[in-house]
Amino acid sequence: MLDIARQRCFNHPAREAVARCPECRRFFCRECVTDHEGRAICASCLARLAAATGERRRPLARAARLIQVVSAVAVVWAFFYLMGRGLLTIPAAFHEGTLWKASYWEEQ
Numbered sequence: 001m002l003d004i005a006r007q008r009c010f011n012h013p014a015r016e017a018v019a020r021c022p023e024c025r026r027f028f029c030r031e032c033v034t035d036h037e038g039r040a041i042c043a044s045c046l047a048r049l050a051a052a053t054g055e056r057r058r059p060l061a062r063a064a065r066l067i068q069v070v071s072a073v074a075v076v077w078a079f080f081y082l083m084g085r086g087l088l089t090i091p092a093a094f095h096e097g098t099l100w101k102a103s104y105w106e107e108q
């Protein structure tokens, strides 16, 4: 195991290192590391990770938005389609107000 007390910051050779970046394996002083998801990561690796996740997220977000739009259109289309079908399948007796009477007499 490396003795961290004898290590110097990668950016500041005069300063003692307090943390080792798990990404680039270089030593850094307290000022040069940032807490990122529970890990002490150096500024350059943090920028690299942020850029990588940003690039990975963008097409996904676009796809998610597209899926949302498509599903919204599908839901609206299905709603009107089923409503149109529903209106066609409702018996004419319903509109004439005799459906209730007809079923009432059938049950007797």
Ligand SMILES: [Zn+2]
Residues within 6 Å of the ligand: 021, 022, 023, 024, 025, 026, 041, 042, 043, 044, 045, 046
């Ligand atoms: Zn790093």
Ligand SMILES: [Zn+2]
Residues within 6 Å of the ligand: 009, 010, 011, 012, 015, 028, 029, 030, 031, 032
């Ligand atoms: Zn430093």
